Amino acid sequence: MEKYITTPLTKEKTKDLKSGDYVYITGTIYTARDAAHKKMDESLQKNENLPIEIEGNIIYYMGPSPAREGRAIGSAGPTTASRMDKYAPKLLDLGLMGMIGKGKRTEEVREAIIRNQAVYFAAVGGAGALLSKCIKKSEVVAYDELGTEAIRRLEVENFPVIVVIDKDGNNLYETSILKYCK
Amino acid sequence: MIGERVEKGRIVMRVINCSEIIKNIKEMCIEANHFLSEDMKKAFELAVKEEESPLGKQILNQLEENLAIAGEEMIPICQDTGMAVIFVKIGQEVYIEGGNLTDSINEGVRQGYTEGFLRKSVVGDPILRENTKDNTPAVIHYEIVSGDSIEITVAPKGFGSENMSRVFMLKPADGIEGVKNAVLTAVKDAGPNACPPMVVGVGIGGTFEKCALLAKKALTREVGSHSNIAYVKELECELLEKINNLGIGPGGLGGRKTAFAVNVETYPTHIAGLPVAVNICCHVNRHITRVL
Known part of the structure; x- marks a missing residue:
């Protein structure tokens, strides 16, 4: 089913998102990938504050190519989510409500999604030029020294994603394959 | 000059x-x-026609639109x-x-x-x-x-798919069935992570590093072309069919089109070994050649 949602996410909103739904997201989301997650994790271990508000937010696993003049961002598709699996459960327990990436997640992440009524979305991998058109604004908000891996605040409009793991733990990667495997 | x-x-x-x-x-x-080669464009056209899954078809259409935007607006x-x-x-x-x-x-x-x-x-x-x-x-x-x-x-070479690539040091007794199992294992494990439809480069023979290099080189071979060696050509066709029967599909979200091609390259090897490398490339299979 096609659905339209706005950020921030709440349990009320994730309640209606089912594995396999095609969802258009509008609002603010944050980017973070390997190096930013490592830094956030180090901050948490030292009991320091995170550089962004996690509660109710969505993290997009993405590191863009540089923007040409007059554009908000360069190519901006998802990166493989499993590299963030080590850090995701902790962030979910802190209130993170959504993740956008591509590819499989561990059982620990799936359990943390269920525990927190959160959701894992996939964006189409390798469609970075197309997806960049839905990003209206991009601003580095933390870890500028990491270059493409810095944390960015994005304003997105009808950003297309697919619900892979919903709040009940249903996993589209597992269910959809069965239909077409011979 | x-x-x-x-x-x-x-x-x-x-x-x-x-x-x-x-x-x-x-x-x-x-x-x-910014631009894929003609063989990749043809592979996309064929895949859109043949994909049975509606979501898979939709994803393939998006990928074609993505290619058009990339070229017209110079966005990678x-x-x-x-x-x-x-x-x-x-x-x-x-x-x-x-x-x-x-x-x-x-x-x-x-x-x-x-x-x-x-x-x-x-x-x-x-x-x-x-x-x-x-x-x-x-x-x-x-x-x-x-x-x-x-x-x-x-x-x-992007690393979503590079990370899913593998080297298997098989035994001579494993033979061609061992090779098939190795390739299918690598592709199955890669699943959605490698941004399917993929191009699968396979190197068989040589040494540990030689087979990996063969697999990488295989990715630069035209999609739709086949090996000149009869059994290798057969292997390419059989593996492509088996991979497309895994059901992984475009974006890993279910469908027929898991791979565009399987390109296999071979090299002589040692009496004691059968090295096999599987280098997976996503649908953004970029390569360009010039002669100076």
Whole structure:
């Protein structure tokens, strides 16, 4: 089913998102990938504050190519989510409500999604030029020294994603394959 | 600047200046990241027609639209503009002047990735992980061949699919069935992570590193082409069918089109071994070749 949602996410909103739904997201989301997650994790271990508000937010696993003049961002598709699996459960327990990436997640992440009524979305991998058109604004908000891996605040409009793991733990990667495997 | 080196009135070497290398590498890095080759475009058209899953079809349509936007607006096809893998075949009658060849190739990569608004994805040390900020160094494979020209292939390689690639040191007794199992295992494990539809490069034989190089080279072979060796061609067709029956589909979200092609390259090997490498490439299978 096609659905339209706005950020921030709440349990009320994730309640209606089912594995396999095609969802258009509008609002603010944050980017973070390997190096930013490592830094956030180090901050948490030292009991320091995170550089962004996690509660109710969505993290997009993405590191863009540089923007040409007059554009908000360069190519901006998802990166493989499993590299963030080590850090995701902790962030979910802190209130993170959504993740956008591509590819499989561990059982620990799936359990943390269920525990927190959160959701894992996939964006189409390798469609970075197309997806960049839905990003209206991009601003580095933390870890500028990491270059493409810095944390960015994005304003997105009808950003297309697919619900892979919903709040009940249903996993589209597992269910959809069965239909077409011979 | 390309010229000739003459000794006693006879042309002995063709002279290629490093500035030509830099200029061409720079242009190829930019071109490869914005335009796919014709064989890949045809593969997409065919896949859209044949895909049975509605969501799979929708994803393939988006990927075609993505390619159109990339070319028209000069936005890289994928934000992961890769580590620059470069194959260089140097004719032994070529004299390179004006600098060091490897430095010139890296300078071309530096200029291409900086001036072409491509992502800098290379860290200078695998453990310390500080970004080199210009996407250098490239991974360069040299080969000396006969002739008086240089053939350069630039193949920027993204790591979503690179991370899912494998080397299997099989036993001779495992035979061709062992090879098939190895390829299917790698593809199954890769699933949605490698951004299917994939191109699967397979290297069989040689040594540990040789089979990996063969697999990488196989990815630069035209999609839709086949090996000249009869059993290898059969293997390519059979593996493609088996992979497409896994059900992984476009984006890993279910469907028929899990791979566009399986390209297999072979090499003689040792009596005690059967090395097999599977190098997986996502649907953004970038490679471009020029001859200087």
